[in-house]
Amino acid sequence: MNAVSPINTPWLSQLSTSSKFLIAGPCSAETKTQVLDIAHQLKAMEVKVMRAGIWKPRTRPGNFEGVGAIGLDWLQQAKKETGLKTAIEVANKTHVELALKADIDIFWVGARSAVSPFIVQEIADALRGTNKIVFVKNPVNPDLALWIGAIERFKQANINYLGAIHRGFSSYEKSLYRNNPEWQVAIDLKAAIPSLPLLVDPSHIAGKRNLLFDITQTAMNLNYDGMMIETHPTPTKAWSDADQQITPKQLSSLLKQLKYRVTDKDEKNFQADLSYFRDKIDVLDQQIINSLGKRMKVAEEAGQLKGKNNVSVLQPERWKNVLNNLIKQGKAIDLSEEFVSKLVKAIHQESVTRQSQIIQSDETNSN
The missing domain is CATH 1.20.59.10 (Chorismate mutase)
Structure with missing residues (x-):
């Protein structure tokens, strides 16, 4: 498989916390108070990018599917008060248009959207000509060509600030993880596009907070460029994915324990x-x-x-x-x-x- 053209990456270091790029924040924006609370806690930790789910694609109907556009107002205020960059998932043209009006800084395409070239193209066209940062999560199934194809669509739409997020793959078989990591797929993506920033989403791979450190450390061992970790003021009371979220204090502890590896050594x-x-x-x-x-x-x-x-x-x-x-x-x-x-x-x-x-x-x- 041929590699696509190089992608600009200077923005990555500018937004990095310590030596790695970090996006933190709740799975879902629930209330204005919650969003502002977590924003100020993350700011105190010197985190530079905050995530919050506004629209939540759920597997089955009846589950909480996000607060919708009103959550964008909360993120705007959080950004104004803290200076944090904001990041959300978008799944269609309307989401993009509303998020652009709210001056969201970073967009990501979710695993369910990444499986559809039609959806990816719609989002890419809606972002065409902007200078926004866009991350593409892996498709729900371990299809490397589909993942690369989604990234190529954004590149062809003149989106220069691109990255990928590895969040694991669905499986019908019983597994330790919510989504199997299938590390080799992400490694192959990095080999195909060496300049592409690659983040790990240990929250969605794990599904359980006790696995977050090991998964994140594995990603650091593999020289990933950063991580997206779901962080909530009171995880056990979260409206979605409560088992996989951690508090800012727990996030701080996790980050301190991580060991970052060098890619080469001259000795x-x-x-x-x-x-x-x-x-x-x-x-x-x-x-x-x-x-x-x-x-x-x-x-x-x-x-x-x-x-x-x-x-x-x-x-x-x-x-x-x-x-x-x-x-x-x-x-x-x-x-x-x-x-x-x-x-x-x-x-x-x-x-x-x-x-x-x-x-x-x-x-x-x-x-």
Whole structure:
């Protein structure tokens, strides 16, 4: 996949808190008092950008969907009193027009909107010609091309101050997280567009406040440019997503604990040691690929046998036992159930596909 043209990033350092870009604030603007309260608390922490959900796309009807345009007035007053930059999610042309009138500084496109090129294009056209900062959250599904395509639409609309937000991906499978991180997708995005600022949204990945630090630290280890963390004066009383929000005091503690990594180091001893470990990893990776190639050859031979004997490709009990046994084996060597499950299922899917193709091909040739 070709990288899109470079994106301007000087604004990032200008709005950064400490060494990283930070957006903090409540999931939803609830009352004027709440918005002003959190704004002043964040200002005292030297936070420079405040978020607040005005329109909240919810999965099912009947849930709180935001206070609407009146919340823009509250953000205007918060900005006037504190000098904080303001950031909100927009999902259509009307949202953009109202937010521009309210002098909102930063816009982001949510995961549900990012899946639709039509919605993204409508928002990009509404922002065309402005100097606003725009972040694009990853689509709800792990589709890198869709994520890049959304970013490209804003670039083509002459929006120069662009960034991406990694908020994790929905899954029907049980997981530790509200939205699975799928870190590799974000890593691939950064590889495709190296100059693109990338933030982590640990609140939506975690869904639980006790996981926020570990997720944020992982992102810092991967050299993300910053974070968006939901912060509320009284999280347990929040009107939406109460379990994943933290207080300003908790945010301050989290930020102090974070360790920021350098991307490179010049010391000869460090580079030599790192090269040693990288070489070992490269050898092991090659062995894994070679083993997988051999495994698929065996799977193909098994597929030929199944075809000759008119036996179905999928053997449910056999598959169930294989998966459970490998998960147990993985746990014994400190591999998480989630990792082993994903890996084994991917291998199994490839085997099923190959066997199905072999059986189909043999039947076609015999006819």
